[in-house]
Amino acid sequence: MSIDQITISLLVVLTFTLFIYGKWRYDIVSIISLFLLVSLDKILGGEQSGLILDVSDIFNGFGHPAVVTVAAVLIISRALRNSGVVDMIARQVKPFTKNKTLHISSLSSVIALLSAFMNNVGALALMLPVTLKTSWDQKRPPGILLMPIAFASILGGMITMIGTPPNIIIANIRKDQMQQIKSNAIADKNSIAAQYIRDIGHSIETFEPNSFGLFDFAPVGGSIAFIGILFVALIGWRLIPGASRR
Numbered sequence: 001m002s003i004d005q006i007t008i009s010l011l012v013v014l015t016f017t018l019f020i021y022g023k024w025r026y027d028i029v030s031i032i033s034l035f036l037l038v039s040l041d042k043i044l045g046g047e048q049s050g051l052i053l054d055v056s057d058i059f060n061g062f063g064h065p066a067v068v069t070v071a072a073v074l075i076i077s078r079a080l081r082n083s084g085v086v087d088m089i090a091r092q093v094k095p096f097t098k099n100k101t102l103h104i105s106s107l108s109s110v111i112a113l114l115s116a117f118m119n120n121v122g123a124l125a126l127m128l129p130v131t132l133k134t135s136w137d138q139k140r141p142p143g144i145l146l147m148p149i150a151f152a153s154i155l156g157g158m159i160t161m162i163g164t165p166p167n168i169i170i171a172n173i174r175k176d177q178m179q180q181i182k183s184n185a186i187a188d189k190n191s192i193a194a195q196y197i198r199d200i201g202h203s204i205e206t207f208e209p210n211s212f213g214l215f216d217f218a219p220v221g222g223s224i225a226f227i228g229i230l231f232v233a234l235i236g237w238r239l240i241p242g243a244s245r246r
Contacts, residue, residue, distance in 0.1 A: 004050040007040055097134045104148050105233035111149045112156030112225050116163045120153040148232045155228040158221030161214050171211040178209035
């Protein structure tokens, strides 16, 4: 291995060690890792180092559509909380909390639905007080509710394009790839790219590259979320360590 490969491997290990350690916030750890990357690149020779190809690009990630979208979703999350929409949903859920299975499935379903249109951490934070209150009201240990809703918030994020950053990234990559296909087709009308455009029923001139739509992920993501919530509500919570059910 080269010195650059060894250095970047050690930096990745250090970053994940700090993530696992959990003493510092993840965003702080990320900034520290970025700072170390730039510093190590300078120490190893700057232009001779392969750690960073262009120093001017190191902050480009903060302008990525996924980051901007997540920030916007957090604002929407606060708006939903302030408007009382979440409280209204919580009142509708309370009648289902008498039965343990219905309690878990109803809360999980609400959080999954919220996570489809907002940040999953934000959705979890919004419903956390409701989850704790209903668990106390029904004299149930919070542990059998908290872990299921954590999984439900992740599953719900797969339903829409904005539900989770990976979906946003994939959607943007698709648009870039479709744009590349059109460029190749214009350059060579007999290319595989041109044939692909004709096969999907478009002409090269009228073909418009686009990303995945808001609900294009729903057929697969929604099915997985539905099956996952059923598993968590019927079986999964029984696998939680016994200490959390006492």
